[in-house]
Amino acid sequence: MPRLPPSLFWRARREISPMATYLLKACRDLESTANELRWIREHVRATPSPVFPGLRTWNLCERRGKGVPLQYVLGTQPFGNLDIKCRPGVLIPRPETEAYTLHLASLLSQEQQSSPAPLSILDLCTGTGCIPLLLLSSLLTPPAAPPKITIHALDISPLAISLATHNHAHNTALNLLPPPTPQTPHTLTFTRANIFHPLPAPPHHQQPGGTIDLLTANPPYISPAAFATDTSRAVRNHEPRLALVPDTSTSTLTDYAAAYNCLPQDIFYARLLECAAELRPRRVFLEVGDMAQAVRVVGMVLRDGGAGLGGYYATVEIWRDEPEVERVEMRRIAGREVGVRGEGKGRGVYLFQGDV
Amino acid sequence: MLRPLTRLTVSLRLARAPTHAHHGFPAAAAAPFTTTTAAPLKQMPPRPKPPPESDLEESFLKGSGPGGQKINKTSSAVQIKHIPTGIVIKSQATRSRSENRKIARSLLALRLDELANGDQSRTAIVGGAKKKRSDSAAKKSRRKYKKLAEEAAEATGKETTLKQAEEVDVEEGKAAEQEAAERVMQSETGNNTNAQK
Structure with a gap:
């Protein structure tokens, strides 16, 4: 896997968000980084929690950045018209x-x-x-x-x-x-x-x-x-x-x-x-x-x-x-x-x- | 417990009755509660129907490597091409493949509507209505700050404030413009459309 140039991280920070620098490590390109950040934010907005939303987004981005599949991070994967829950230990639907x-x-x-x-x-x-x-x-x-x-x-x-x-x-x-x-x-x-x-x-x-x-x-x-x-x-x-x-x-x-x-x-x-x-x-x-x-x-x-x-x-x-x-x-x-x-x-x- | 509530609804209904009559809404006689009636929107043209499946060429954007269990793609972007016109629409708005397919089709339908109907298309009419609303909001805020500035000028009795009011005026207009631009950006996020001719 070729190393990502630091300039790409700067671009992600400038053009998307500082959170995007975490995601870029796992996503490896700006387009999917922007998409995944949007989905993470939508998930945070859609699921109520006593934790401050910014902090939750940051935690999720950090976990995703460490390489955990997005489906395990968010806990779900859409499948047809269904919403399939995903947990570590069970294969994610493709x-x-x-x-x-x-x-x-x-x-x-x-x-x-x-x-x-x-x-x-x-x-x-x-x-x-x-x-x-x-x-x-x-x-x-x-x-x-x-x-x-x-x-x-x-x-x-x-x-x-x-x-x-x-x-x-x-x-x-x-x-x-x-x-x-x-x-x-x-x-x-x-x-x-x-x-x-x-x-x-x-x-x-x-x-x-x-x-x-x-x-x-x-x-x-x-x-x-x-x-x-x-x-x-x-x-x-x-x-x-x-x-x-x-x-x-x-x-x-x-x-x-x-x-x-x-x-x-x-x-x-x-x-x-x-x-x-x-x-x-x-x-x-x-x-x-x-x-x-x-x-x-x-x-x-x-x-x-x-x-x-x-x-x-x-x-x-x-x-x-x-x-x-x-x-x-x-x-x-x-x-x-x-x-x-x-x-x-x-x-x-x-x-x-x-x-x- | 019940009595005050009933009385309240009755009074509400009485208060609203002329409004209903005026706009031609049926009076909600059976409903125990009436919600606030929003200002009646002008009837917008309906969403255009997507073209038949036989005119479409669909592709699911994937890498060249292995698929299935070996990789785990988070995005399931969908790209459709309208064969008669050559318009290509790509959607990766959601994580759901089925949802992206629907979104791509509705975007394509809007695009074809624009091509066919020009100024009379849904996008043009809805966009025009939105612009009108934001323009009038900007005008209102301009008037408000002008008035405030004038009042301040009267209170202090200085003539120089007139100049400041104009400055506020200009800034306000800019803010409204920026807001409108942001709204457009949000609605377009994830849906890249481009035409190949």
């Missing part, structure tokens, strides 16, 4: 996740418009609970509210489960999520579970005789080497490694890597595809780190080791950062034409039982 979650919700809504049916969704490695919460909020918007929505979300971290539960209550209190009514019955449960153990017994993930309509997961997908070199400092120093890098110090995970002959960063996909083979959800979306990883995961789906998943899912697609953009290019992976949808970098693998 805008890419927001983009594909909204796209998945619009696909489900379209389907609901033509044939309304109860929906069952399972989200693994849920973290703040941002994916199930946004799916729920988008699906409940009027034109195509399904008759019934059941969502189960699992995470290994007790911190994540308590934060996700809190986020559910927080967004309901803010009226961003409607409470369940007889007209729109919905349940959303967060359960602590290790997905490498057998998944919690029904009804946690399966209604008797029912199918899962959507399985989503944003698992840890960074290799230990990439964690050391590719991640930004705020991520490396402040966000939980548990949510970013598969923990290869445990034998459960290394056994998977050996059994499926996959790279350490792909271990979770081996297990997630195993879950998909067992539960047979109608749609699956797995977030990945880049195009190379997306291709590897598609390879895992299509090869024989994928437990016949390739035959089960008629649609196998790779989604880029902005899947809403109507652009599909075809790419040949493991002997099958796979659509690459949207714009940006490779962001996820989408499996669907039916045709697009």
Whole structure:
């Protein structure tokens, strides 16, 4: 990381504010420094406190300047129309996740418009609970509210489960999520579970005789080497490694890597595809780190080791950062034409039982 | 407990009744309390509707490096391009991607309205009304200080104060101008608009 010239600090002080000199250390350019200072001031104005506002702004700027992610400093991150609380120890929701979650919700809504049916969704490695919460909020918007929505979300971290539960209550209190009514019955449960153990017994993930309509997961997908070199400092120093890098110090995970002959960063996909083979959800979306990883995961789906998943899912697609953009290019992976949808970098693998 | 309150509302309503009638507001007979009626604003043109999505090219400004879990961007700036006119609008007003998308679209709608309607556009009419208000406020304050200065001059009986009054006058005008400029700056913070032709 190149050193910032002192003149830039003087300019930040002169053109923005003396507080900006703290922020500049973390933001590294004047535009984002001005933005973050504005957001910090808006936060101070919006949240009443007995502490003098100037002092609070100064404290927050100082913390941010030390490299703490802004979302941990302010305690929130907007996600779709929701306000997601963030706490150290739980991964901060990313805008890419927001983009594909909204796209998945619009696909489900379209389907609901033509044939309304109860929906069952399972989200693994849920973290703040941002994916199930946004799916729920988008699906409940009027034109195509399904008759019934059941969502189960699992995470290994007790911190994540308590934060996700809190986020559910927080967004309901803010009226961003409607409470369940007889007209729109919905349940959303967060359960602590290790997905490498057998998944919690029904009804946690399966209604008797029912199918899962959507399985989503944003698992840890960074290799230990990439964690050391590719991640930004705020991520490396402040966000939980548990949510970013598969923990290869445990034998459960290394056994998977050996059994499926996959790279350490792909271990979770081996297990997630195993879950998909067992539960047979109608749609699956797995977030990945880049195009190379997306291709590897598609390879895992299509090869024989994928437990016949390739035959089960008629649609196998790779989604880029902005899947809403109507652009599909075809790419040949493991002997099958796979659509690459949207714009940006490779962001996820989408499996669907039916045709697009 | 209730009686004095009711009496108060009745008296309020009686006091306000002519005002309501005059401006054509329906009398709030059912409402237990009436709030102070603000001076009736002139009807402004409605906010223009954003153009159809098919005319837009949207991009999310990101760095060239890795995305997803590897980095943690705080800003989710949105840039939209209106294909028929080539106007580009960028918004990073809020931390919310969804909110920025909405803001960019409404800014674009205003911009297209300006292009199509010129002096009759919403921005021109609202801006004109604001200018009129601030001008009249400046005029009022000028008069007030002139009067104060004159009174002071009468009290002391010195003729030199007339000159001082003029000075105050000029300063007051400047302050009002500066205030107006600041207000414009605030409303534009975070929304950079530029046209590519």
